[in-house]
Structure formats: structure tokens, C-alpha cells
Amino acid sequence: MRVKLPFADAWLVHDPAAIKHVLVDNPANYRKDPIQRRILAVGLGDGLLSVEGERWDIQRRTLAPLFARRTVIGLTAAMLSAGRGLVERWRALAPGEVIDVAAEMTLLTLNVLALTIFSDGLSSDIDEFRLAMNTYFATIGRIGALDLFGVPDVVPRPGRKRLKQAMGYFEGVIDQIIAARRRRLGFSQRPGPAADLLTLLLRALDPSTGRPMSRAEVRSNILTFLSAGHETTANTLAWSLFLLLLSQSPEWKGKVRREADREFGGPHEGLVDRLVVTRAVIEEALRLYPPIAALSRSAEQADQVGPDVLPRRALAVISPYVLHRHRTLWERADEFDPTRFLPEPKARITRYAYLPFGAGPRTCIGASFALQEATLVLAIIVQHFDLKLAPGAKVWPQQKITLRPANGLPMLIAPR
Ligand code: HEM
Numbered sequence: 001m002r003v004k005l006p007f008a009d010a011w012l013v014h015d016p017a018a019i020k021h022v023l024v025d026n027p028a029n030y031r032k033d034p035i036q037r038r039i040l041a042v043g044l045g046d047g048l049l050s051v052e053g054e055r056w057d058i059q060r061r062t063l064a065p066l067f068a069r070r071t072v073i074g075l076t077a078a079m080l081s082a083g084r085g086l087v088e089r090w091r092a093l094a095p096g097e098v099i100d101v102a103a104e105m106t107l108l109t110l111n112v113l114a115l116t117i118f119s120d121g122l123s124s125d126i127d128e129f130r131l132a133m134n135t136y137f138a139t140i141g142r143i144g145a146l147d148l149f150g151v152p153d154v155v156p157r158p159g160r161k162r163l164k165q166a167m168g169y170f171e172g173v174i175d176q177i178i179a180a181r182r183r184r185l186g187f188s189q190r191p192g193p194a195a196d197l198l199t200l201l202l203r204a205l206d207p208s209t210g211r212p213m214s215r216a217e218v219r220s221n222i223l224t225f226l227s228a229g230h231e232t233t234a235n236t237l238a239w240s241l242f243l244l245l246l247s248q249s250p251e252w253k254g255k256v257r258r259e260a261d262r263e264f265g266g267p268h269e270g271l272v273d274r275l276v277v278t279r280a281v282i283e284e285a286l287r288l289y290p291p292i293a294a295l296s297r298s299a300e301q302a303d304q305v306g307p308d309v310l311p312r313r314a315l316a317v318i319s320p321y322v323l324h325r326h327r328t329l330w331e332r333a334d335e336f337d338p339t340r341f342l343p344e345p346k347a348r349i350t351r352y353a354y355l356p357f358g359a360g361p362r363t364c365i366g367a368s369f370a371l372q373e374a375t376l377v378l379a380i381i382v383q384h385f386d387l388k389l390a391p392g393a394k395v396w397p398q399q400k401i402t403l404r405p406a407n408g409l410p411m412l413i414a415p416r
Contacts, residue, residue, distance in 0.1 A: 002308075010296075010315040011308070014323050016352035018306040022297060022316050023352075023360035030297035032362070033315055046216045047224030048365065056362075062204045062213060063221065063365060066197055072368045074195065076268060078115040079373050082108055083380040090385060090413050098390040100408040101241060105234040112233075112373055113226055118177055119196035129173060133226070135166040174219050178202070197225065225366070231402045232291040233370045238409050239289035240282055240378050242395055243336045245387045252338055253382060256281060260383035272372045278379045280341035282371060286356035288336060290320035293403040295358055320355045321403065329353040388412045 001012045013019055022030050031052055044050050048059045065071060086108050093099065110130065181198055201221060205212055213221070244253050259277045266274070297316045302309055310316060325333045329350055330340075339345060357364035364370070381387075389395070390410035398406035 005315075008313070008315045009311060010317050011305070011310050012317050012319065012322075013305065014318070014326060015306055016329070016350055019318055019323075019352045019355070019359070021305055022318065023295075023358065023362075026303065027360050027362065029300045029303050030316055031300060033296045033298040044220055044224050044227060046214075046220035048221060049224045049228055050220075058206050058209075059213070059217065059221070060361070060365070061208070062206045063201075066200045066204065067365045067369055069368055071200065072372055073272070075116045075369070076272065076372070076376070078119065078196075079112055079376050080268075080380070082111045082115055083377045085111065086377070087380060087384050091415060093413060095414075096412065098410050098412055101387065101411045101413075102234070102238040102405050102409040105237040105241075106231060108377060109230040109234040109237070109373070110226070112377075113229055115196075116369075117197040117222060117225060119198075128169075132166040132169045133230075135162055136170070136227075170223060171219060174222050175215075178215070178218060178222075198222070228364075229366050229370065231404070233373055235289070235291040235402050235404050236282060236286055236370065236374045237377055237381075238405055240285035240374065241381065241387060241411075242405065242409060243285050243288065244281055244378075244382070249336060252277075252281060252336075256379060256382045260379040264379070264383065272375055275375050275379050276342065277338070278382075279371065279375045280338040280346075282374045282378060283341035283346075283356075284336060284338040287324040287330075287340075287354060288334075289397060289403055290324060290356045291402040291404075292356070292358070293321040293399050294319040295355075318355070323353060323355060326353070384416055386414045386416055388414075 001014075003010045003012060013022055032050070048056070048063055051059055086104070090099075090104075107130070110133070177198070181202060185199065185202060201213070201218055203212075243249065244256065255277045259275060263271060263274045272279075295318045299310045299312055299314045299316060302312050304310075305316070323329070327333050330353070340349065352359060357367040357370075388411060390412055393410045394407070395409060396406045397403050
């Protein structure tokens with residue numbers, strides 16, 4: 001479908017074959033669009049999410065081992081520890097106290113990233129760090145008319161000053177941590193003081209040239225992991241809890257609880273692979289409420305996509321939200337049914353009909369990290385608590401960089 005926008009000619013692409021063409025078969029013709037890059041540029045400009053061309057190639061190759069399955073499995077203990085921290089906090093709540101579970105999930109996913117990137121802590125005050133992050137996300141989330149119309153960056157944007165201040169704070173904290181870690185690692189290649197993502201990042205070498213990343217790239221990528229990894233995963237958890245605990249699904253809640261009771265009693269090794277039902281719930285939540293609800297690309301050259309020719313500079317927009325609820329691709333598209341993602345039915349899902357993590361070369365590098373984290377944490381929560389929506393609360397999705405509950409998720413929490 002073609003939509004004429006004041007600033008671009010947008011083509012909404014929702015046919016799996018056409019999606020494959022844009023994202024997988026001809027990605028060289030479809031760059032991340034300039035609007036996205038303009039918004040992300042502050043602070044993330046040298047990171048994997050924003051770089052293009054050869055720089056992207058090198059970074060992706062260099063960073064791949066950080067998110068390989070073996071590395072991610074090695075982060076299980078840190079993820080469980082953040083989950084246990086949440087259980088302790090929630091156990092201390094006064095009976096009948098209402099808390100915003102969406103905000104709680106944001107805090108939790110930030111803690112998971114802090115523990116997995118900097119296993120020896122943030123050194124600075126975590127609350128101050130969080131405040132700076134909130135300012136940062138609140139400001140980059142605002143797409144102004146100046147950005148849409150491509151007005152050059154020299155023209156001041158509202159909120160940019162606050163954004164720059166938050167960035168300055170971040171960069172200072174992260175630089176201190178990097179410097180301290182470099183000192184502790186010395187020049188040796190012995191196993192470091194902590195086998196966390198920061199150590200892996202500092203030691204990562206481009207496999208073809210053997211070169212490490214520059215200081216700006218290391219810093220930008222830490223910010224990229226924090227930005228790309230915390231709110232997306234937090235929303236996944238918030239929506240999973242919404243679907244599982246509030247909406248009409250005692251059956252699935254029971255299944256997840258029984259699985260958690262059984263599997264947390266066993267060895268930690270292979271734990272995440274044994275939480276099959278919990279993972280299916282997460283994947284179904286990602287279908288109904290994909291945190292990245294739309295992907296967009298800009299066509300470098302005119303290109304034949306299915307029956308249409310996309311002109312040069314056209315925006316190709318693929319919306320996982322639309323795709324995942326498309327009635328020609330999904331049976332009972334609006335219904336919450338995690339059975340779809342149990343191993344056998346999952347194998348029958350049409351390719352490119354399910355894209356919570358995108359597809360092709362620029363697919364999410366953190367997908368296994370996110371799925372593992374969300375699965376473990378959901379299982380822990382359901383094992384320990386009963387959650388109920390606060391009386392009078394209305395839950396509705398809102399697209400603000402990520403797809404989140406518009407007014408949070410106010411809930412009453414009772415220990416099981
Ligand atoms: C449920 C949680 C997550 C979702 C739904 C998600 C979704 C996505 C999507 C859709 C893309 C592709 C965007 C595009 O093609 O335009 C992407 C890219 C990316 N994601 Fe995630 N993500 C999640 C978690 C994470 C985590 C935990 C990390 C890192 C710790 C991460 C790091 C990245 C990076 C660095 C990219 C850019 C990859 C590249 O361009 O090569 N994401 N993510």
C-alpha cells in the first residue's frame with residue numbers, strides 16, 4: 001500500500017515474499033532511513049544500530065561473539081540474580097500497594113544489562129544513572145517536525161540541550177568504567193576480572209584485520225546495548241504479564257507456574273531450554289505486542305517489489321504489529337494462544353510472517369539475550385506472585401519508539 005506523507009513517499013510492505021526481498025535478498029538497496037538515524041545519532045552514532053556500510057560490517061563481525069548462544073547462556077546467573085532481586089523487592093511491598101509493573105520491568109531490564117555488561121557494578125549512583133537514561137529516552141522519543149523535514153542539525157531542537165547534558169553524564173560514567181576495566185585487564189589475554197560483556201567488548205577484535213574497537217565505538221556500543229536492550233525487553237515482559245495474568249488466561253498461568261516449579265528445582269544448566277511453555281508465552285506476547293512495531297528503510301535506487309516499483313528514496317515500512325495480526329497469515333489473529341509457539345506448530349509458521357526481531361543482515365543481535373532474559377524473569381515472577389490489575393486501570397498500547405502500555409501497568413501484587 002502506498003501512503004503519501006508530507007515528507008516522503010511511504011510504501012507499507014506486508015507480503016512475506018516482498019518483506020524477504022527488502023530485508024533479506026536486496027538489503028544493499030535499503031538503508032536505515034535518515035529520520036531514524038537522525039534521531040538516534042545523539043550518542044549512538046558510532047554504535048551497531050546506527051552505522052552503515054563497511055563500518056557496520058566490521059562492527060557486526062566483531063560483536064557477534066558477544067551475543068553467541070554460548071556467551072548468552074553464560075549470562076544466566078546474572079539474569080537470575082536480577083530476577084531474585086525483584087522477588088525480594090516485591091515481597092517487601094505493603095499489602096494492597098499498587099505498583100506500576102511496566103516501570104518495574106524497565107528497572108529490572110536495566111539491572112540485567114548493568115549486571116551483564118558491568119558485572120562489578122556501575123560505580124556511580126544507579127538512581128542518577130537511571131534519571132539520565134529517562135531524560136535521554138524521553139528526548140530521543142520525540143520526533144519533531146524539524147527532524148521530519150530534514151532541517152539540518154545546526155538548527156536547535158527543543159530538548160536537545162537536556163539530551164546533550166544526559167549524554168555528557170553517561171559518557172563520563174561509562175568512560176570511567178572503561179578506564180578502570182582496562183587498568184584491571186592490563187595488556188594480558190588471561191581471563192579477565194569478570195567475563196562480562198564489557199570485557200568481551202574491550203577484547204573483541206575484527207576477525208579479518210585483528211583490530212580492536214576505538215574508544216568511541218566501545219562507548220557508543222555500550223549505550224546502544226543499554227538503549228536497544230532495556231525498553232524492548234521490558235515491554236515484552238510487561239505485555240506478557242498483561243496477557244498472562246490479566247487477560248482471561250488462568251490456563252496458561254497454571255502451565256507456566258507448573259513448569260517453573262518443576263524446572264527451577266533442577267540444575268541451572270540447560271534451564272532456559274527447558275522452559276518451553278514460558279518461552280511460547282513470551283513469543284506470543286511478541287506477536288501481539290511487538291515492541292518494535294514498525295521497521296523502515298529508504299530505497300537507494302528504484303526497485304521492483306512484488307507487483308510494484310518503489311521509486312528512489314521511497315520509504316519501505318514494515319510493521320510487525322500489522323503483519324503479526326494479519327488475517328491471511330494467522331488463524332484467530334487477535335487471540336492470545338501460545339500453543340502457536342510450541343515446537344511443532346511453530347515449525348509451520350509462514351517465514352517472514354513473524355518479525356519481532358526483524359530479519360536479514362540487520363536482524364537484532366540481542367534476540368537470544370532478550371528471549372532468555374524474558375523467559376527466565378517471567379517464570380520467576382509467575383512462580384512467586386499473583387498479579388491483578390489495579391481497579392479502574394485501563395491498559396492501552398502506545399507507540400513511542402517502542403510499543404508500551406500508555407499509562408503503565410498499575411497492579412496489585414500478592415505473594416503466592
Ligand atoms: C524483546 C527485546 C528486543 C526486541 C523486540 C528487539 C528488536 C529489534 C529489531 C526489530 C531490530 C532490527 C531493527 C531494524 O531492522 O530496523 C533490532 C536491532 C538491534 N537490536 Fe534488538 N531487540 C530486542 C532486544 C535487544 C537486546 C537485549 C539488545 C542488546 C543487548 C539489542 C540490540 C540490538 C542491536 C545492537 C540492533 C542493531 C543490529 C544491527 O543493525 O546490526 N536488542 N532489535
